[in-house]
Amino acid sequence: MTLIIDFYFDFISPYSYLASTRMPLFEQAHAVRVNWLPVNLPKLIELSGNTPPGMIRNKALYSLRDLKRWAAYLNLPFKMIKPGTFDSRPAMRIAMALEGEERALFSQAVFSSIWSGEIDPRAEGWLKQVVTAHRLPADWLALESDKLDDNTETALKAGAFGVPTFILHSGQRSEIFFGIDHMDFLARACKEATRSRS
Secondary structure: EEEEEEEOOOOOOOOHHHHHHHHHHHHHHHHHHEEEEEEOOHHHHHHOOOOOOHHHHHEEEEEEEHHHHHHHOOOOOOOOOOOOOOEEEEEHHHHOOOOOOHHHHHHHHHHHHOOOOOOOOOOOOOOOOOOOHHHOHHHHHHHOOHHHHHHHHHHHOOOOOOEEEEEEOOOOEEEEEEHHHHHHHHHHHHHHHHHHOO
C-alpha cells in the first residue's frame, strides 16, 4: 500500500513555496502519494492560537534571512512579498476545485510565479497572468470551491497551526511534521514506515 502525505499550504506562505518545489522529487524518492491541500492560513493561525511571524519584529527579521538562506540552498529564485498585501483566497478556491495532478500543477504554477517575482499577486488580473504564462487551461479561472474552510478545520483537527504542514498516513498511524526544515524527518519516517511493511 502506498504511503500518503497530506501537504497543507497557502499561497501567501513563502515557506510553502519552498516546500512545494521539493514535493515532486520527494514523492518519487519515497514512493508516496501527496495530497495537495489548500488552507486559509490566517484563519488556521487564529483558530490554533498561533501568532503570525510578521507580528513579532525579531521573528520577522529572522524569517526573511532564513527564507533567503533556504532559497539560496535550494537554488531557487525568491522575492519577498510584504505580508498581508495580497489575497490568496481566489487562487486557493481554484486549487480546491481541481483535483490530483491538476491541483498540484496549478499550485506549483502559482507558487513559482509569485514567489520568484515573475508575477505580482497585488496586480489586477494576476491569476490570468499565471494561467497564461504556464499555459494552463483558461477555463480554470472560472472554477471555485467553497470547501477551503472545511480543509482549514480538518488541518486544525490534525494538529496544524501553520504551513507547510505534512501529515504522514501509514496504516492506522498518522504523524505530523511542520516546516520545510522537518522534511528530512518526514523522509526518515517514510523510510521507516516502508521498512515496517516489508
